[in-house]
Amino acid sequence: MTIKFKQRSVWDGFRRGLGGKCPDCGKGPLFTAYLKIAPSCPSCGHAVGEYHADDGPAYFTILIVGHLVVGPMLFLDFVRTWPVVWVWALLIPCIIGLSLFLLPRVKGAFVGVQWAVGDRSAA
Numbered sequence: 131m132t133i134k135f136k137q138r139s140v141w142d143g144f145r146r147g148l149g150g151k152c153p154d155c156g157k158g159p160l161f162t163a164y165l166k167i168a169p170s171c172p173s174c175g176h177a178v179g180e181y182h183a184d185d186g187p188a189y190f191t192i193l194i195v196g197h198l199v200v201g202p203m204l205f206l207d208f209v210r211t212w213p214v215v216w217v218w219a220l221l222i223p224c225i226i227g228l229s230l231f232l233l234p235r236v237k238g239a240f241v242g243v244q245w246a247v248g249d250r251s252a253a
């Protein structure tokens with residue numbers, strides 16, 4: 131008996147998920163709300179709701195935002211010369227906005243990679 135597996139591209143899954151599209155067809159929306167994954171793709175019927183990203187997207191979002199915010203802070207003079215309140219007033223909205231922007235994209239990419247490697251329970 132031979133079991134045949136469908137070859138899936140990690141890059142295709144990553145790219146489609148990053149764009150908020152179904153990793154299987156690339157057409158249907160992956161989310162029904164900000165971070166709520168649809169039970170199935172309305173375009174192809176693939177059960178995208180079976181992929182459980184859990185804390186992975188939050189971890190990677192924190193990792194990305196941390197590098198995007200902390201790295202430049204080491205080189206920018208205003209961080210050392212401005213009053214701390216001004217620096218916080220500038221950075222906190224940037225951190226929150228960037229996190230809210232990236233989280234659904236990272237979650238989509240995470241689900242896309244799960245689709246490619248065939249893992250439906252990443253917990």
Ligand SMILES: [Zn+2]
Nearest residue numbers: 152155171174
């Ligand atoms: Zn689909």
